[in-house]
Amino acid sequence: MTNDFDIYERRESAARSYCRSFPTTFVKAQGSEMTDADGNTYIDFLAGCSSLNYGHNDPDMKSALIDHITADGIAHGLDMHTDAKAAFLTAYEEKILKPRGMDYKIMMTGPTGTNAVEAAMKLARKVTGRRNIISFTNGFHGMTMGSLSLTGNIGKRNGAGGGHLGDVTHLPYEHSMGEGVDTLQFIEAMLNNSSSGVDAPAAFIFEPVQGEGGLNAASDEWMQGVAKLAKEHGALLIVDDIQSGCGRTGTYFAFEKAGIEPDMITQAKSLSGFGLPFAALLIKPEHDIWKPAEHNGxxxxxxxxxxxxxxxxxxxxxxxxxxxxxxxxxxxxTTALQEIADLIPGARLKGRGLMQGVDVGSGELASKICARAFEKGLIIETSGADDEVVKVLAALTIKDETFRKGLGLLLDATRDVLETNKIAAE
Structure with missing residues (x-):
């Protein structure tokens, strides 16, 4: 196989995106490295947009899957009982829920994150009898019509072609109105004002760290404040932990340290551990009021x-x-990214844990840095409303030597772009 892109141009939809940033054909991947058809190896700082938190082709997961397939294990079972499902649920209960004192029903929703968000929206409205859902600026929750109504980015919303994206109120995320503005106070004022135009909410939904929105990280106090407001106003609290979960921010759930108890939690991305399609909705037992087959897929x-x-x-x-x-x-x-930020006037670090990046102040600059990094053998993408954040999503299992090498490539790419820009300006 060679890097012949004609078939993609002829047959694949123009909706494709990541391939435009990485113009090569990948044929193999292991750990935190990907190899293309020409034998070039790249360090992966994208990790399937956090769907590969444990790297490519983890040997233990691969071995278990091969054994399952070889033994003619169930491949597709709708929602029937299977030994594989029972084993997963038992592991999740024993290793994830019980150690954290959490009690949730687990709803299998469909193959991707937007399915979990759609189910959460639907259930919140069913439980409360209300329509309005409060989402937050710069939030990203999916691309199907319901979850898209929660998503703030105008470019993504335009994909609906003018379709109905209502029954949602978008309010300011922490620091979105400037460092000196208490957005919780603003939100509370809007909810307590009977003439604000904000209908009584069925739910609040937020990401602890906004993955596509620019790595804005909510403080524990802000998350606690939203949880308090939801309770006071009879609304459910939904935490979208799809990209920030499964260890990405340092703990299994990104909201753990805040001590909040969401009514629902969406999970997807790295839930399968192997990059396989898998999304689920965690539901407090008292809210699991579905009738059989009332929501399925x-x-x-x-x-x-x-x-x-x-x-x-x-x-x-x-x-x-x-x-x-x-x-x-x-x-x-953090140390490596600060070194990069120090090269660029006004640049600043964003995010938390292994979900961090550098806001370089310009989508053009961030895109140039990522493009130059790819030329040097590093796969990395941008984030933010204007793609202004260079975003690192390395596998959580990345070897220290590989991690430092990739960060070095990113630093070199930044220096190269800044030098080129300097020469062009002279």
């Missing part, structure tokens, strides 16, 4: 993902060792 629950997801939980979340490793890697990342 052909691919609700992916049996192959149950197999690999179980291994991921047992391998990485049976004790605190992995979480301790993430804290050390987070420090390495």
């Amino acid at each position: 052909t691919f609700r629950g992916n049996t192959h993902a149950f197999v690999t997801g179980r291994v991921a939980i047992e391998k990485f979340w049976s004790d605190n060792a992995f979480q301790d490793e993430l804290a050390a890697k987070s420090t390495v990342l």
